[in-house]
Amino acid sequence: MGTRTVYPDTNCQYAYKTDRASFLRRIQLKAEELWMDGYRVRPMGEANTFLVYREVEGLEAGYKVNPVTGTCTCKFLTDQYQYPLDLADPGKIIPCKHLKGLKRLIDEEVGYFKGLEHQARQHPHNEGSRRRADGYSVTWAALQLAWVEAMAAKRRAA
Numbered sequence: 001m002g003t004r005t006v007y008p009d010t011n012c013q014y015a016y017k018t019d020r021a022s023f024l025r026r027i028q029l030k031a032e033e034l035w036m037d038g039y040r041v042r043p044m045g046e047a048n049t050f051l052v053y054r055e056v057e058g059l060e061a062g063y064k065v066n067p068v069t070g071t072c073t074c075k076f077l078t079d080q081y082q083y084p085l086d087l088a089d090p091g092k093i094i095p096c097k098h099l100k101g102l103k104r105l106i107d108e109e110v111g112y113f114k115g116l117e118h119q120a121r122q123h124p125h126n127e128g129s130r131r132r133a134d135g136y137s138v139t140w141a142a143l144q145l146a147w148v149e150a151m152a153a154k155r156r157a158a
Contacts (some may be wrong), residue, residue: 031101043146
């Protein structure tokens, strides 16, 4: 009756404990490949918060990522509050791929919409192309502005 059940490490705890360098390197590699893995990003209505989502899963399955507070709603990051990766330092939170790759993902997304805008502007005589070009311009400018504002907020908070 007095025995306590001891559960094994989570997969992430085990990987972190057994080969920390490889574990952290895999997170970085995944962060660098977000765009190629089908992730997209858009600013949210909340200050300094971006929605990172996979196109195939839709917006509802996305994660709220805030680079100023260093938070993300993904399971990897939120699990660390209950199951710390470093048991010697339980307050240490390892950033997820969404946080680590956010800047690069935003750069890719802005570049993508700039390319679409450029292509649409090749047909100035077509009203539909002009409207699409304007929409693409608004999209990438809003994303870029949201990033600039988030980085300014981060500097002010530091």
